[in-house]
Amino acid sequence: MTERTLSTVYDPKSVESRIYEVWERGGHFAPREGARGTFSIVMPPPNVTGVLHLGHALDTTLQDIATRFRRMQGYSTLWVPGTDHAGIATQARVEQVLREEEGKSRYDLGREAFVERVWAWKEQYGGTITSQIRSLGASCDWSRERFTMDPGLSRAVREVFVRLYEEGLIYRGNRIINWCPRCRTALSDIEVEHIEEPGVLYHVRYPLEDGSGHLVIATTRPETMFADVAVAVHPDDERYASYVGKTIRLPLTDRTIPVIADTYVERDFGTGCLKITPAHDPNDFEVGERHHLPSLVCLDQDGRLTDLAGRFAGLSREEGRERVVEALREEGYLVKEEPLDHAVGHCDRCGTVVEPYLSEQWFVRMEPLAQDTLERARRGELRFLPDRFMKVFEQWLTNVRDWCISRQLWWGHRIPAWYCGACGQVSVSRDDLDHCLHCGSQDVQQDEDVLDTWFSSALWPFSTMGWPERTPDLARFYPTSLLVTGYDILFFWVARMAFMGVHFTGQMPFQTVLLHGLLRDAKGQKMSKSKGNGIDPMDVIDKYGADALRFMLASNTVLGNDLRFSWEKVEGARNFLNKLWNAARFVLMNLDEGFSPVPLDAPSLDLADRFILHRLGETIRRATSALEDYDVGEAARAVYEFTWDEFCDWYIEFAKINLYGDHAEKKRQTQTVLITVLSRVLALLHPYIPFITEEIWQALPNTTGMLIDAVWPDAADLPVDERAVEQMRAAMEIIRAVRNVRSELQIPPKTSVPIVIGCDTEGVRGVVNQVTEMIARFCNAERVDVEAGIEPPKQAAVQVVTGAKIYIPLAGLIDMDAERERLKKEANRLKGEVERLEKKLANANFVQRAPQEVVAQEREKLADYRAKLSAVEERMASLEG
């Protein structure tokens, strides 16, 4: 990679994989010894057998930008990559394949063989997503790659489980949980998505046993009536006061149930009579507990009616409902049906309607954990970007309920609890047990269930670094500096890492949490497999390269806000890369053999040189400070605008004067500025577009080593020259004015014109004199004359800018009517400005109360517009005559 020329077209395909290999093989991703301290990130682990989607691409890009930026700043930088075993998703996938290919269920294989199959699956597909992350250019330290089911991480899981159990923060209990009949497992509250759906509220007559009448209950779930254990009314509801204590004969069954009074009942809803089904409704469960009612179960793990439902046994929930309603109607129990919209819980993963289900599960007691974490967060130990997420975070932790952590799966960390057949006690242990810790009996059996995947993910920031061992990495890189993830997993992951970190390490696991938005398609729809509107990031990389994808994502990012993908935006990013590439080509092809730079503060530097160096300095400062705040969009825009508008459109064009001229020293000077600006721009852009910048960097004569290891650009040695910027802007104004005239009067670009510039003051004249060559080049002028008080040429177009009148004398070529029309338009515009400012300055309140500099500024503007206006009017008058 030492060639000093670049091909005419940038081809990301031939560059990206080659450079990535050099970086990875060369150990450039591993932390260096850094004087500035450490910077660490752990990667949100994607599903080990998954494939990359655009959300990952954004997430990875943002992390890589932060990592590369800090690395270049001199931090000892660690970015830990890894993958997640993703319990339900992975197991479901393997089960599906098993079913499709062999017609078998996991039960046909048995637990051990099935788990082996999943491991084999993981071995086969586990590399896909990590290789895709590599294609993105992620500079994470693969030598530290982790998997949530690695021995070390599994040990951390056991340690945490056992300690929480010993502290009484993990318990086992018979409670109502969310059950997915399709995944056949319990879910935590946040794995349930509530969707508003139209439903029916059935009013059903429940007769009293003594035949003295009936109560009408209202329910949306008549199929659970077989598990009813009571009918409840509000204690203060006079309508029903006399019924309390009586007995109901449950329709379609031969059971009887009591009428009870409980304040949970809303008198205004439905009929004010509520059937109580403790095993199938969380609220009913609590009512049942209060009244010491039994819990009957009428739905099984597949969501089918049990024998309790008598002749309806074996029916699915859906069919059961229909048939039960039918039967109730036939037997005269159904009073009425009314439509009712209500939120129905769906399995986050498979979309199946979730069943509230009474079962024995393991839980984490959240209150104490949440409390500690809240206090620390409020003390400022955790910062969110954007900070509004702190409120969401606090709110969730404040209301959080106990976390159901057991899953009825085989793939995952098996719960380290053993049940004794002899004494019936539970033994929880870090090591596998072959005897009961209470009675010593060898008749012990390990719990069949595994832990929620998020239980192990929650330990990720410290388990990846070796915890519970006191490893050097843990000491050096924990707590981590930054966490980057989508706001959609704030509760799932961020909050859980926070309280686990606080509880087990005594520290927040990260200082700053950067939450980005979700990716949507061009129409703003959420991308999903079922809609088929998902974009495969690998397709984007194939077509345009990883850099284009990264730049598109990063430059369009506003933290916390969703982002629409569009191919046009990728093309925009690609165009910018092409611009950069060609600017680099230009610089390189205009460098002489054995070129040696001049000092950057040489007094002989031209106006444009001083301008661009000053602006470079400002851009460096702006980009650096934006990146310090992780405002990647802002930093990207700053460098983009500088590179394209100021460097390419103005400075490079200007540079051609000296490069193609015959003044050797001027040429060397220009070369110096070009290479200085280019190399620093490359460094500024490297975190965003690492491949192309590295490729160009390798071709530069003034660089050593790799850009990934280079020092973040500094503005300290760049000359500061505010005046040069002002003067340059004046020159630009003149050039634009001339171009505007030429365009409006339709002077063909090829027609070279003379330009006469009249300047009122010596100061302006001095400036304009410095840039006549530039004006000539940019405006295709055959001659540029600068004079003091000139006699305006008769047949000429005129433009008035601050301090100067520009004439383009072109007898015969200019349509004088068009020129008069143009001047009229210009005069009107100026009049408007003058009037606006006069009005403003006539306002005594403004003059008195606004800051002096603002008033002065406005006065200056007014004077300027007045001068321009009178010049234009003068010219109009002279043309009339």
Added chain:
RNA sequence: GCGGCUGUAGCUCAGAGGGAGAGCACUACCUUGACACGGUAGGGGUCACAGGUUCGAUUCCUGUCAGCCGCACCA
């Protein structure tokens, strides 16, 4: 019900208490020795609406409307 986000050019979106911006699209012109994935010039916006604070609001505050997202739910 509680909380939050968004509303700026045809489209996608930045922005900021003192003269409305970018990219794409559009119009005209230009194959000028880095780049047509380019250049030059241009058209186009009551900054959702109504109040308030202020000398001054598109920007800050309140409310309204519209779109979206969390959380919590009464079966």
